[in-house]
Amino acid sequence: MKKIIVFASGSGTNAENIIKYFAKTKIAKVVSVFTNNASAKVIERAKNHQIPTEIFSKNELLESNLLQKIQEIDPDMIVLAGFLLKFPDHIIEKYPNKIINIHPALLPKYGGKGMYGMHIHRAIVNNKEKETGISIHYVNEHYDEGGIIFQKDVALTNEDTPETVAEKIHELEQKYFPEIISRLLED
DSSP states (O other): OEEEEEEOSSOOHHHHHHHHHHHTOSSEEEEEEEESOTTOHHHHHHHHTTOOEEEOOHHHHHSHHHHHHHHHHOOSEEEESSOOSOOOHHHHHHSTTOEEEEESSOTTTTOSTTOOHHHHHHHHHHTTOSEEEEEEEEOOSSTTOSOEEEEEEEEOOTTOOHHHHHHHHHHHHHHHHHHHHHHHHHO
């Protein structure tokens, strides 16, 4: 059985969805959730599924002891699911093409530092975009610039608000993120 580590910074709905998805398969299992936010709701979600959590600071992310903890687990994949810090080069180098992220827009549009969550959805509505979507991509040394694995779009209307865009994106994330992770692990 393959091992997945999920990194998350917030509520953890995508992390929990991935945990539940793989709990029903023989392909892989989420073996740990790592977070940089000691009050993140993802901690409670992981505990509800008996998944151990690792809480760390931004400094610890940049130091080698966090890499050591990751290496002890020896994951087949590292999944960023609402993880807001830039992933450090020394971890990316150890796990080439094994770290993936989901972005709530159709990259390369609306990517980069500071572009996450409602910031993206507001920008999309303000720019009167006719569509948006999700991008699942490999993580490299630059924000949102790794190779794109999968994109799925959704149509927008003039009535859409940042909140309705967020709902549409969340639906796409919930449906496709676990499926794409599964497909990558089976290859």
